[in-house]
Amino acid sequence: MSEKLSTIDLVNKNLARRYRREKRFRAYGIASIMFGLLCLVILFADIIGKGHSAFLQTYVRLNVELSAEALGISDINDPSQFVRANYDGVLRNALRERFPEVNKRREKRNLYGIISNGAGYQLRDLLEQNPQLINTRVDIWVLADDDYDTYYKSRSSDGSEAYTGRFSETQIGWIEALIADGVVEKRFNRTFFQAGDSREPEQAGIRGAMMGSLYTLIVTFVLSFPIGVAAAVYLEEYAHKNRFTDFIEVNINNLAAVPSIIFGLLGLAIFINFFSMPRSIPLVGGIVLTLMTLPTIIISSRAAIKAVPPSIREAALGIGASKMQVILHHVLPLAMPGMLTGAIIGMAQALGETAPLLLIGMVAFIVDVPGGITDPSTVLPVQIFLWSDSPERAFVERTSAAIMVLLGFLIVMNTLAVLLRRRLERRW
Amino acid sequence: MEATVGSANTIGKLNSEAPVSKATANYKEQAAGKTVGIPFVEHPKMSMRDVQVYYGDKQAIFDVGLDIGKNEVVAMIGPSGCGKSTFLRCLNRMNDTIDICRVEGSLKLEELDIYDPKLDVVPLRARVGMVFQKPNPFPKSIYDNVAYGPRIHGLVSRKSELDEIVETSLRRAGLWEEVKDRLLSPGTGLSGGQQQRLCIARTIAVSPEVILMDEPCSALDPIATAKIEELIAELSANFTIAIVTHSMQQAARVSDRTAYFHLGKLIEVNETEKVFTNPDHELTEAYITGRFG
Ligand SMILES: Nc1ncnc2c1ncn2[C@@H]1O[C@H](COP(=O)(O)OP(=O)(O)OP(=O)(O)O)[C@@H](O)[C@H]1O
Ligand SMILES: [Mg+2]
Numbered sequence: 001m002s003e004k005l006s007t008i009d010l011v012n013k014n015l016a017r018r019y020r021r022e023k024r025f026r027a028y029g030i031a032s033i034m035f036g037l038l039c040l041v042i043l044f045a046d047i048i049g050k051g052h053s054a055f056l057q058t059y060v061r062l063n064v065e066l067s068a069e070a071l072g073i074s075d076i077n078d079p080s081q082f083v084r085a086n087y088d089g090v091l092r093n094a095l096r097e098r099f100p101e102v103n104k105r106r107e108k109r110n111l112y113g114i115i116s117n118g119a120g121y122q123l124r125d126l127l128e129q130n131p132q133l134i135n136t137r138v139d140i141w142v143l144a145d146d147d148y149d150t151y152y153k154s155r156s157s158d159g160s161e162a163y164t165g166r167f168s169e170t171q172i173g174w175i176e177a178l179i180a181d182g183v184v185e186k187r188f189n190r191t192f193f194q195a196g197d198s199r200e201p202e203q204a205g206i207r208g209a210m211m212g213s214l215y216t217l218i219v220t221f222v223l224s225f226p227i228g229v230a231a232a233v234y235l236e237e238y239a240h241k242n243r244f245t246d247f248i249e250v251n252i253n254n255l256a257a258v259p260s261i262i263f264g265l266l267g268l269a270i271f272i273n274f275f276s277m278p279r280s281i282p283l284v285g286g287i288v289l290t291l292m293t294l295p296t297i298i299i300s301s302r303a304a305i306k307a308v309p310p311s312i313r314e315a316a317l318g319i320g321a322s323k324m325q326v327i328l329h330h331v332l333p334l335a336m337p338g339m340l341t342g343a344i345i346g347m348a349q350a351l352g353e354t355a356p357l358l359l360i361g362m363v364a365f366i367v368d369v370p371g372g373i374t375d376p377s378t379v380l381p382v383q384i385f386l387w388s389d390s391p392e393r394a395f396v397e398r399t400s401a402a403i404m405v406l407l408g409f410l411i412v413m414n415t416l417a418v419l420l421r422r423r424l425e426r427r428w
Numbered sequence: 429m430e431a432t433v434g435s436a437n438t439i440g441k442l443n444s445e446a447p448v449s450k451a452t453a454n455y456k457e458q459a460a461g462k463t464v465g466i467p468f469v470e471h472p473k474m475s476m477r478d479v480q481v482y483y484g485d486k487q488a489i490f491d492v493g494l495d496i497g498k499n500e501v502v503a504m505i506g507p508s509g510c511g512k513s514t515f516l517r518c519l520n521r522m523n524d525t526i527d528i529c530r531v532e533g534s535l536k537l538e539e540l541d542i543y544d545p546k547l548d549v550v551p552l553r554a555r556v557g558m559v560f561q562k563p564n565p566f567p568k569s570i571y572d573n574v575a576y577g578p579r580i581h582g583l584v585s586r587k588s589e590l591d592e593i594v595e596t597s598l599r600r601a602g603l604w605e606e607v608k609d610r611l612l613s614p615g616t617g618l619s620g621g622q623q624q625r626l627c628i629a630r631t632i633a634v635s636p637e638v639i640l641m642d643e644p645c646s647a648l649d650p651i652a653t654a655k656i657e658e659l660i661a662e663l664s665a666n667f668t669i670a671i672v673t674h675s676m677q678q679a680a681r682v683s684d685r686t687a688y689f690h691l692g693k694l695i696e697v698n699e700t701e702k703v704f705t706n707p708d709h710e711l712t713e714a715y716i717t718g719r720f721g
Contacts, residue, residue, distance in 0.1 A: 240527060241527065309564075311560065311562055311564035312564060312566060312567075313525070314522065314525070314558075314560060314564065315560065315564040315565070315566065315627070315630075316566070316576075317522065317525060317553065318520070318522065318553060318557065318558035318559075318560065318631070319553065319554070319557060319558075319576065319577040319580075319630060319631060319633075319634055320549075320550045320551070320552075320553035320554040320557075320577065320580065320581060320634065321550075321576075321580050322550050322580075325580055329576075329580075330566065334567065
């Protein structure tokens with residue numbers, strides 16, 4: 001037998017090694033993906049674990065005597081009387097009735113603290129819609145105060161291991177007595193999705209920040225997408241290559257790397273100080289974020305335009321399409337999916353951006369849900385920042401819940417983008 | 429430049445082996461930069477004189493003069509890189525899209541000066557259409573592909589007229605029977621040969637006077653090629669055609685006159701039959717007999 005192996009033997013000998021390498025190569029990839037997924041799972045588990053309880057809220061059922069006298073309503077046809085009526089008073093009466101043994105002033109004040117100080121508004125809404133309830137006795141579910149809410153949520157079913165915080169024995173006694181009565185209940189937390197921010201955790205909601213983010217993003221998109229695409233089209237299709245365009249290109253790339261807080265300072269100096277635009281409004285926030293997202297959109301749009309096959313341009317030019325027709329009929333439609341991808345990446349960045357918005361005042365405490373781009377508002381990441389900084393324990397779960405809402409926002413946005421892209425991409 | 433000298437030497441050697449009397453004379457003519465044969469005709473559709481084309485500092489076309497007669501098919505042949513495409517693309521100013529490309533000389537479509545700086549290329553390209561090497565239908569329906577030209581030029585006002593143009597163009601391109609039931613399906617879903625015929629239909633839909641074709645069959649199989657060649661023969665009844673090809677058989681089959689380019693120079697233009705049987709220039713002869721190229 002000769003020492004020299006034939007070619008095919010050599011190939012076979014090496015084949016095993018090649019397969020092994022190939023497997024290893026694939027394993028690296030899988031390992032990286034697993035690592036990424038693991039991080040994601042940990043993040044989600046942590047956030048959902050902390051935040052899911054914020055979607056439920058503790059309510060207490062009170063038996064309330066709605067006497068016209070106690071309320072101070074003499075004429076049920078006079079709406080102004082409903083506005084001024086003493087709802088807190090009747091609620092307090094109900095609490096005192098339930099715990100007649102409480103008679104010290106301080107104790108009483110604590111007792112009234114079982115229910116949220118927003119409960120009076122709840123009662124008002126009820127009575128305004130059903131004035132016939134006046135002078136009757138009704139059972140109504142009212143919002144519990146956040147401390148009791150936290151206590152009840154952290155309490156295991158047998159009543160042990162609850163988070164008591166600053167509670168005194170008496171307070172624990174009260175809430176346990178109410179629980180024993182069966183008048184404490186967790187319900188879906190509608191307030192969280194319907195209200196703006198509040199100092200009282202049980203009345204605080206994410207809607208204000210959500211709408212703020214929405215308006216800010218709309219402004220950002222409406223400004224940055226057309227401007228970005230137009231700039232990209234000009235640079236790709238019209239500008240001649242020379243020092244000047246090189247200079248522009250370098251600067252666009254630089255702009256993409258500028259820390260976002262600088263854009264905030266710029267926005268503060270130009271829009272608020274120089275143009276005297278109001279603080280804290282989505283319009284200014286959107287303009288500032290536009291400055292920030294423009295480079296991303298320009299760069300990705302240029303890449304998308306470059307990727308349009310030259311044969312298509314030639315075909316159109318060859319039958320006499322003008323430059324603009326080539327761009328509008330052929331280049332832009334084909335580049336649109338890529339440009340949208342860039343825009344979405346930019347939007348996602350903008351959605352998560354906090355620093356520049358702090359500087360233009362979108363960090364203010366704003367209770368009202370904004371109704372337009374010129375109403376003072378805050379945005380989701382800033383709201384998360386604000387809540388995470390609040391001492392009340394009930395804000396911890398709300399912080400996580402707000403993060404979930406932010407992630408949900410992102411997921412919706414990205415899904416929309418993918419769907420839109422798939423529609424447009426339907427390459428024939 | 430060196431390459432020119434090199435090939436001239438080759439020719440010299442060839443000549444000493446093959447005692448052909450015309451050789452020396454033509455060699456001199458080539459050195460003088462003159463095109464042999466019949467580059468010019470009476471009443472040309474297009475006439476080009478002293479055309480020089482530069483890519484940056486590099487000159488790609490030297491002193492080319494050529495006429496294309498009305499309803500004539502002129503084939504352009506020559507080794508790769510000799511400037512056929514470059515010259516063809518001058519004829520409807522497609523070279524404008526290349527920033528560094530510069531064209532000098534006189535190029536005329538009938539009385540129209542093609543390189544007049546004030547000229548709008550849009551109507552020019554409507555009169556001088558182009559079919560490219562690789563089939564490049566738009567990613568749109570077959571119908572929209574053909575209708576695109578008439579639409580952008582505003583040739584029709586009613587849908588029925590457009591339908592008619594689409595049908596006649598597809599018929600003339602020999603594609604109608606194959607696609608009439610699926611006009612709304614994508615043009616890119618056709619076979620390569622069908623796509624190329626679609627591109628031809630798209631070009632003739634705007635009724636150009638001249639059609640430029642740059643190796644229209646090089647991406648196609650022999651059967652599709654045969655169809656296109658047949659089509660070119662039919663189209664020549666109505667259109668003036670300039671076609672670049674690498675296939676000498678194709679040039680022989682479809683063209684009236686054949687122009688042979690070599691290193692940016694137009695060496696010889698003659699009746700096609702003459703070029704392929706008894707060329708005037710030994711470079712042409714060397715090329716068609718396959719000695720280089
Ligand atoms: N865009 C361009 N930029 C610079 N030089 C170019 C460009 N296009 C062509 N050239 C040069 O011009 C010369 C002629 O090219 P051209 O494409 O016209 O040749 P051709 O005869 O069509 O060749 P082929 O048969 O391979 O298509 C070549 O030397 C080529 O390198
Ligand atoms: Mg070519």
